[in-house]
Amino acid sequence: MSAVVEKARRFKGWAEGNGGEALPLTSEYELARIKHADGTLVIYRNKKGHVSFSDSIARKAWAAFMENRPFPMNKRHKRTKTEAMVSRLIERDGNACFFCGKPFTPDMPPTIEHLLSIAKGGNNQIANLTLACECCNRAVGSDDVAEKIKFRDKQRA
Ligand SMILES: [Zn+2]
Structure with missing residues (x-):
């Protein structure tokens, strides 16, 4: 398993621990798809193998995960x-x-x-x-x- 796939697996567990719900992936580009209070966030792997995000909530959630900070998925987050x-x-x-x-x-x-x-x-x-x-x-x-x-x-x- 590649490092990024393993990281995404841990991200899903972390997100569920924060009140999110891991949903099935819908394409080969997706690493994680998490339902939260305000919709669904998706973590993608682009063609170069880098991680990218469906929106600012996905980006913030990933940053919180990487920094081992809590990120409540069951409350609303600001976005544009x-x-x-x-x-x-x-x-x-x-x-x-x-x-x-x-x-x-x-x-x-x-x-x-x-x-x-x-x-x-x-x-x-x-x-x-x-x-x-x-x-x-x-x-x-x-x-x-x-x-x-x-x-x-x-x-x-
Ligand atoms: Zn088109």
């Missing part, structure tokens, strides 16, 4: 508005790009996509938002919704 929205969208839609359907990874992180673009009068309400990889997000730009759906169909054909 964007992180909180990404987390809500992953819970609603799953951990994959709305357009190409590929799962997000540390090398392909989610970006927030406005279905009706701001330029065309769209707002920041969750009903108008979804998650897309950077590549698809850039490709659709501020196309209208019908064009975006066409692009999605093409990506998935």
